[in-house]
Amino acid sequence: MYYLDNNRSLRQVAKGYRISTVTLWRWVKWFNSGGVNALDREHMRIPWNKTSKETELRIACIKEADPGSTISDAQNKLQTQSIKVSKNAIWTIWREYGLISNNNISLARDALFLLTSKMPSPIINEAQTLLRAFGKIPFPEYRKKARSLRIRLEKNDLHYSALKLGITEVISLTWLGRVQEQVELIQHIKKWLPVKGDVLLKYMLAVG
Numbered sequence: 667m668y669y670l671d672n673n674r675s676l677r678q679v680a681k682g683y684r685i686s687t688v689t690l691w692r693w694v695k696w697f698n699s700g701g702v703n704a705l706d707r708e709h710m711r712i713p714w715n716k717t718s719k720e721t722e723l724r725i726a727c728i729k730e731a732d733p734g735s736t737i738s739d740a741q742n743k744l745q746t747q748s749i750k751v752s753k754n755a756i757w758t759i760w761r762e763y764g765l766i767s768n769n770n771i772s773l774a775r776d777a778l779f780l781l782t783s784k785m786p787s788p789i790i791n792e793a794q795t796l797l798r799a800f801g802k803i804p805f806p807e808y809r810k811k812a813r814s815l816r817i818r819l820e821k822n823d824l825h826y827s828a829l830k831l832g833i834t835e836v837i838s839l840t841w842l843g844r845v846q847e848q849v850e851l852i853q854h855i856k857k858w859l860p861v862k863g864d865v866l867l868k869y870m871l872a873v874g
Contacts, residue, residue, distance in 0.1 A: 669694060721749060722759050726785055729765040733826040733858045764794075765826055766864065789818060793827045800834045809838040829858045829867065836874030848874070 669679040669690065680690040696704040724747075728740045735743075737753045737760075744751055760766045763784045793815055800808060812835040819828035832855035839848035852874065859868060 670697075721751065722763075723785070724749070725751065725756055725759045726763040726765060729760050729763075730785065730790075730826045731823045733765075733829055733864070734860045736860075736862060787822075787824070789815070789822060790824060790827050793819060793824075793831050797830060797834060800837075805838045805841045809835055809842065812838065825858045829855055833867065833870045833874060836871065840874060 669676065672679075676687050676690050676694075680687040683690075693705060725740060725744070728735050728743055737756045740756050741751065741753060757766070796808075796811055796815060812831050816828045816831045816835060819825070819831065832851060836848055836851055836855070839845075839851065852871065856871065859871065
């Protein structure tokens with residue numbers, strides 16, 4: 667809007683907002699073609715009406731069960747079940763279900779605690795509630811609850827949620843000075859850490 671309302675070049679405005687000129691050019695092009703709604707490219711690209719709730723949950727469960735799964739892995743698994751879904755749709759579903767953490771590390775907007783999973787599972791909702799309580803209840807109490815819930819998550823093959831909860835458990839052990847338990851827990855949960863992406867999870871585990 668600043669570019670459209672002011673007599674300045676694309677290059678000048680892009681530089682002022684620290685974005686590329688090409689990015690700004692695309693935004694202006696989309697805006698001119700369809701207004702503000704045209705800027706929501708994700709919803710325009712992905713045919714949500716063609717993806718059933720059952721398929722969404724199946725896609726989400728792939729990442730939940732194996733946090734190391736890539737989009738290509740998920741697409742291949744779905745194809746063996748005669749389900750064809752675009753890579754972009756898989757990424758968006760994972761993001762909507764809280765299964766991809768923000769790659770722009772910001773402790774002020776920590777996706778580890780703020781993302782809410784849409785999985786219809788009481789135990790995952792319980793994990794999300796406990797994550798939000800991190801730092802608000804005494805560490806001995808938090809660690810006890812986190813450990814019990816993490817073990818339950820692992821038994822139910824809900825490893826992505828178990829990983830996020832395990833990271834807060836690691837940090838709790840730091841504050842409690844229980845180094846040996848901390849090291850053992852890190853060795854246990856890092857096997858679920860995705861090789862690619864999820865920078866925030868890797869950063870939080872490194873802090874722990």
